Amino acid sequence: xxxxxxxxxxxxxxxxxxxxxxxxxxxxxxxxxxxxxxxxxxxxxxxxxxxxxxxxxxxxxxxxxxxxxxxxxxxxxxxxxxxxxxxxxxxxxxxxxxxxxxxxxxxxxxxxxxxxxxxxxxxxxxxxxxxxxxxxxxxxxxxxxxxxxxxxxxxxxxxxxxxxxxxxxxxxxxxxxxxxxxxxxxxxxxxxxxxxxxxxxxxxxxxxxxxxxxxxxxxxxxxxxxxxxxxxxxxxxxxxxxxxxxxxxxxxxxxxxxxxxxxxxxxxxxxxxxxxxxxxxxxxxxxxxxxxxxxxxxxxxxxxxxxxxxxxxxxxxxxxxxxxxxxxxxxxxxxxxxxxxxxxxxxxxxxxxxxxxxxxxxxxxxxxxxxxxxxxxxxxxxxxxxxxxxxxxxxxxxxxxxxxxxxxxxxxxxxxxxxxxxxxxxxxxxxxxxxxxxxxxxxxxxxxxxxxxxxxx
Numbered sequence: 001x002x003x004x005x006x007x008x009x010x011x012x013x014x015x016x017x018x019x020x021x022x023x024x025x026x027x028x029x030x031x032x033x034x035x036x037x038x039x040x041x042x043x044x045x046x047x048x049x050x051x052x053x054x055x056x057x058x059x060x061x062x063x064x065x066x067x068x069x070x071x072x073x074x075x076x077x078x079x080x081x082x083x084x085x086x087x088x089x090x091x092x093x094x095x096x097x098x099x100x101x102x103x104x105x106x107x108x109x110x111x112x113x114x115x116x117x118x119x120x121x122x123x124x125x126x127x128x129x130x131x132x133x134x135x136x137x138x139x140x141x142x143x144x145x146x147x148x149x150x151x152x153x154x155x156x157x158x159x160x161x162x163x164x165x166x167x168x169x170x171x172x173x174x175x176x177x178x179x180x181x182x183x184x185x186x187x188x189x190x191x192x193x194x195x196x197x198x199x200x201x202x203x204x205x206x207x208x209x210x211x212x213x214x215x216x217x218x219x220x221x222x223x224x225x226x227x228x229x230x231x232x233x234x235x236x237x238x239x240x241x242x243x244x245x246x247x248x249x250x251x252x253x254x255x256x257x258x259x260x261x262x263x264x265x266x267x268x269x270x271x272x273x274x275x276x277x278x279x280x281x282x283x284x285x286x287x288x289x290x291x292x293x294x295x296x297x298x299x300x301x302x303x304x305x306x307x308x309x310x311x312x313x314x315x316x317x318x319x320x321x322x323x324x325x326x327x328x329x330x331x332x333x334x335x336x337x338x339x340x341x342x343x344x345x346x347x348x349x350x351x352x353x354x355x356x357x358x359x360x361x362x363x364x365x366x367x368x369x370x371x372x373x374x375x376x377x378x379x380x381x382x383x384x385x386x387x388x389x390x391x392x393x394x395x396x397x398x399x400x401x402x403x404x405x406x407x408x409x410x411x412x413x414x415x416x417x418x419x420x421x422x423x424x425x426x427x428x429x430x431x432x433x434x435x436x437x438x439x440x441x442x443x444x445x446x447x448x449x450x451x452x453x454x455x456x457x
Contacts, residue, residue, distance in 0.1 A: 003097025004118060005179070006041040009084050009102030010034060011054030011075040012058070016230040022056045024104035025063055026234055029241035030265030030283060034060070035230055036107035038067065043111030044100065045119060050091050051104070052084045079134075080197030080371065082189045087181045098122065099182060101175040101200075105228045109174065113219055117149075120217045121176035128203060128211035130154070131174040133222045141170035141202050144216065151216050152208055154201035158194035163401060171201055172225035181212065241266070249276075271307065298329070306342075309445065355386075371413065372397040381407035381425065388413045400435065 014023025024034040031039070034051075041049065049067070053060045054075045061072045073087045085101065088098070092099065095316055098118060102109065121129035130151065134142050142154045143164050154171045155164050189202045193386035207214050219225055228234050246259040253272030256262045261278040264270070268282045271290035281299040282288070289307035294300070297314040305311075314330030319336035322328065328346040335353040340346060344357045347364035355369045358376035363369060367380050371388040373396065374380070384405050386397040395413035396433045399405065403417045406425030417423060418435030426442045 004044045004100060004101045005092060005095060005097065006044065006046045006047045006049045006102065007085065007092075008034070008037055008041070008049070008051045008102045008104050009081065009173075010060055011052050011057075011078050011084055013055040013078075014105070014229065015023070017234075018231075020452060022060055023228065025059060026228070026235065028107060028238040030267055031107075032063065033107040033237075034063065034104045037104055037109065038064075038070075038103050039112050040109050040111045041102060042102065043115055045197065046100070047097070048091065048095070050088045052076050052087055063203050066068065080191075080195070081200035082198035086183065086186050086198075092179060093183055095179055097179055099177045099179050101173075101177065103227065105174045105239060106173065106225055107228065108224045108226055110224055112151060114174075117174065117217050120215060121178075124215040126176070126215040127178045127181055127207050129176040129215040129217060130171040130204065131219055131225070132169050132216045133172055133219045133225055134169050135222055137328050138165075138166065138168050138170045143167040144169040151204060151214055152437065153205040156193065156195075156199060156201065173227075174225065180383075181207075181210075181219055185210075235260060239247050243289075253308050261333055295329070303334075312348075353388075369397075371395065372399065374399045375401035375403065375419070377402045379404045381409065384410035385410050386413060 002409045010024045012023065017023050025032050034110040049070045051060065051064060051070065051072045052075050053072045056117065057074055064070050064072060069236035071091055072090065073105050075084045075087045081146040098121060100114060100118060117129060123190045140157060142156045143160055144151055144167065145153045145164060157165060159325055185203055185206050188206060189198050190217065191198055191357045193199055204214050225241055226237060228237055242263060245264050246256055246262055248257055249264060249270055255275040256268045257276065258278040262276050262280055264282045265284065267285055269287045271288055273290050274288050274292040276294050277296040279297050280294045284302035284304050286300050289309065291308045292305055295313045296323065298311050300317045302319045303317045306324035308325050309322050310327045315329035315332045317334040320338040322340045323342045325343045328339050329348065331348045334345050337354040338352040340357045343358045343360045345362045349365055350363045350367045353370040355372040355374065357374050359376060360376055361374050363376040364382065366382045367384040369386050371394050372386045378399050387410050388394050397411045397413045400417060400419040402420040404422045406423050406427065408426050409423050410428045412430045415429055417433045418437065420436050420437045421433045423429055423433060424438060424440040427439060428441050429439050429447060430441065
């Protein structure tokens with residue numbers, strides 16, 4: 001829509017959040033409140049997006065720096081919503097078409113609702129179209145005042161009479177405006193209200209007196225206009241986001257043993273017949289294949305899992321790839337840039353860091369494998385450590401196909417264990433072990449006969 005422009009209000013202090021960061025940069029479901037609003041607006045393919053910033057403006061500007069076609073304008077001081085919109089006049093006064101006004105702290109508004117608002121606004125040839133909702137307890141919202149079924153004005157709660165406060169139809173703070181009359185009309189708004197501010201909703205009364213068309217569109221799901229002004233409201237919105245994602249997963253054939261305690265971010269993709277147990281966290285750009293099982297307490301971030309991967313309890317996987325038929329955990333930790341290939345097994349209390357585990361390789365328990373390339377069919381004994389750091393630099397360990405590393409071994413990198421080689425248990429390997437050889441590097445055992453009896457005398 002080349003003649004659609006989006007304006008997002010994000011200048012408020014959000015004092016009830018009691019936070020060192022701007023309210024709109026708090027996250028739910030893996031995305032900030034502002035990101036969610038901008039994503040909903042993107043459906044319109046707008047010609048421009050302008051964000052009104054104020055409190056901690058630099059942080060919001062930095063968060064939006066990577067977004068194309070987005071401009072930030074400063075509202076300082078903050079003198080009300082009409083004053084906020086006026087700050088965009090230099091960017092928009094010479095534009096034509098429709099301006100969609102959104103709030104940066106209303107993250108559940110769907111792209112379908114925004115598109116419906118614009119469509120209704122255009123069909124009516126309106127100067128302004130207000131998104132409204134009917135709620136049983138309208139406390140805190142501006143009320144929609146109608147005459148003969150037509151909106152005549154919006155009254156803020158602090159300025160409303162008892163009769164007006166009884167109205168259940170509320171203003172969502174979301175609008176579509178025709179740009180042509182907008183900025184001249186905004187300059188005519190006065191501050192004769194309880195807050196002493198320039199109220200944007202006063203525009204409705206001004207337009208009606210000028211006999212311009214003002215329309216309304218009702219939102220179907222009132223949760224879409226739920227704002228965030230406190231940590232409690234942030235948690236409530238987060239619950240809605242989580243429920244929506246979980247419903248999508250279950251509809252697509254994913255089993256959630258306890259949806260109330262399953263946390264899956266919007267960006268995550270999960271294949272059918274995968275089972276997610278309670279207290280599982282799937283975050284970021286994570287993809288799970290079909291038929292996986294993720295057991296309780298596990299967390300997977302920015303990682304890709306193939307089909308039929310089993311993640312046992314309390315395992316962490318970050319920025320890594322687990323191929324098909326891998327089993328991992330419990331209590332395993334796969335750190336970034338690791339790859340576990342088909343059929344490999346990573347057992348309890350095994351940690352990988354920037355390591356490749358070959359097909360069918362096994363590290364059953366209690367090992368640290370960092371900066372290593374481990375071939376197919378390798379067996380890593382309990383207590384094995386790749387000593388990858390010399391105090392200055394990291395070095396690589398290579399264990400070739402079919403090698404066997406005995407328990408409690410240290411491989412001091414850089415070092416290579418050749419194909420099919422063995423390392424004896426308890427060895428500290430500091431030199432390469434040739435293919436097919438046995439590497440032993442430990443102190444010679446000496447048994448002193450009768451030592452215990454002599455010690456007692």
